[in-house]
Amino acid sequence: GDITQIDLPKKEDSGLEKCASILTSIEGVAVIRLNNRDVVRNRLVKDIVKAFEKAENEKKLYASSRQTSRGKRK
Numbered sequence: 001g002d003i004t005q006i007d008l009p010k011k012e013d014s015g016l017e018k019c020a021s022i023l024t025s026i027e028g029v030a031v032i033r034l035n036n037r038d039v040v041r042n043r044l045v046k047d048i049v050k051a052f053e054k055a056e057n058e059k060k061l062y063a064s065s066r067q068t069s070r071g072k073r074k
Contacts, residue, residue, distance in 0.1 A: 020031040036049040 023029045024031050036046055036053060
C-alpha cells in the first residue's frame, strides 16, 4: 500500500501506518518502505512521487521554522 494515499480526516491515523507499526513486532513480518528511486514505472510516475515528497518536506520545514520563530517571540 501507499501510506501517502490517505483520504481520512486530518486527525485520524492511517490504518496502513498503524498496521505496519503493529505487525513489525511479529517474527516473519517485514515492512518495506519505498521512495521515488524505487519506482520503476513511467518517468511521469517518478516525477509525481518526487513532487509529493518535495511538498511534504517543504511542509515539514515550514512547520519547523514557524515553531522556531514562535519560540523567539517575547
